[in-house]
Amino acid sequence: MPVAEVRTPVHVEGEVVVTKRVGAHRHLTLTAPGVPERFRAGNFVAVSVPGHVARRALWIHRVRASSAFGPTLDVVLEPRGEGTSWLAAQPVGAKVAITGPLGRAFALPKDAVSCLLVGEGYAAAPLFPLAERLRERGCAVSLVVSATDESHLLSALEARRAVRSVTVVTADGSVGQRGQVADHVDDLLRRAGADVVYAAGPTDVLRACAAAAERAGAWSQVALESPTPCGTGLCHGCPLPVAGEDGVDRVVRACTEGPVIRGDRVRWDAL
Numbered sequence: 001m002p003v004a005e006v007r008t009p010v011h012v013e014g015e016v017v018v019t020k021r022v023g024a025h026r027h028l029t030l031t032a033p034g035v036p037e038r039f040r041a042g043n044f045v046a047v048s049v050p051g052h053v054a055r056r057a058l059w060i061h062r063v064r065a066s067s068a069f070g071p072t073l074d075v076v077l078e079p080r081g082e083g084t085s086w087l088a089a090q091p092v093g094a095k096v097a098i099t100g101p102l103g104r105a106f107a108l109p110k111d112a113v114s115c116l117l118v119g120e121g122y123a124a125a126p127l128f129p130l131a132e133r134l135r136e137r138g139c140a141v142s143l144v145v146s147a148t149d150e151s152h153l154l155s156a157l158e159a160r161r162a163v164r165s166v167t168v169v170t171a172d173g174s175v176g177q178r179g180q181v182a183d184h185v186d187d188l189l190r191r192a193g194a195d196v197v198y199a200a201g202p203t204d205v206l207r208a209c210a211a212a213a214e215r216a217g218a219w220s221q222v223a224l225e226s227p228t229p230c231g232t233g234l235c236h237g238c239p240l241p242v243a244g245e246d247g248v249d250r251v252v253r254a255c256t257e258g259p260v261i262r263g264d265r266v267r268w269d270a271l
């Protein structure tokens with residue numbers, strides 16, 4: 001069974017150093033002293049939004065150990081509510097309060113096994129650094145990126161060198177296979193011969209991946225987006241129903257025991 005890692009987060013003032021629109025998304029590169037250095041694939045950051053008590057959680061899409069700005073991290077925003085719209089509108093030089101890296105990272109397999117990575121929309125962000133870590137371990141990685149349409153698809157081009165194959169699925173068929181990725185998971189899993197499935201996206205996609213993995217006798221880990229008001233384990237406002245190692249159902253905190261968790265442990269009906 002893969003082993004997860006937990007690291008101590010820091011609360012720092014970050015700065016927007018690059019901002020770029022890509023389709024329906026906004027990609028930001030931020031300095032956040034101490035965060036890139038502690039990062040593991042699957043971690044997120046919590047960003048303070050002026051006028052809001054609840055911080056907004058964002059997957060860390062990529063870190064650079066060094067750049068003209070020092071160590072940086074990238075996030076991908078799909079602007080919808082006040083928080084994501086405010087952050088997406090921040091210009092280069094804007095200061096942002098950031099806490100991170102937060103949450104349990106993806107557990108990596110000990111052996112060079114075959115892995116299927118399934119990501120929908122912006123939420124595919126944490127799978128890209130995961131693909132690189134898996135490749136370093138000699139794993140065969142098959143990546144599936146999906147979205148409603150092409151503009152909501154996170155580009156898989158940059159991930160190509162880290163993976164064995166890339167499959168693209170869009171609901172409207174604007175690029176790649178047409179349909180819902182959840183309907184393709186069994187087939188994708190069989191073709192990849194995957195021993196482990198990693199999934200990031202809406203709950204229905206995660207649930208479908210966990211169920212398909214169970215049917216195929218594979219491990220699954222899902223990156224859940226339950227609302228996380230503080231992100232640091234303090235407010236207990238992120239209940240996540242799971243089955244414990246002892247088989248007894250309980251509620252844990254999504255921000256600390258998750259957001260990455262074994263798919264077969266999630267009590268999907270109680271979410």
Ligand SMILES: Cc1cc2nc3c(=O)[nH]c(=O)nc-3n(C[C@H](O)[C@H](O)[C@H](O)COP(=O)(O)OP(=O)(O)OC[C@H]3O[C@@H](n4cnc5c(N)ncnc54)[C@H](O)[C@@H]3O)c2cc1C
Nearest residue numbers: 044056057058059076077078081082083084225226227259
């Ligand atoms: C671990 C984690 C990582 C995330 N990573 C990203 C990311 O990389 N990029 C990104 O754009 N978003 C990400 N999200 C989702 C984002 O944090 C929330 O959608 C957040 O509420 C957006 O804030 P807002 O003020 O823009 O919208 P809000 O005004 O808070 O809400 C907009 C809509 O989203 C719904 N909503 C609220 N909270 C959540 C939630 N946690 N998940 C799903 N829907 C919610 C609301 O009901 C409303 O319909 C992540 C969430 C989590 C928990």
Ligand code: FES
Nearest residue numbers: 230231233236255
């Ligand atoms: S978000 Fe506050 S404890 Fe999890």
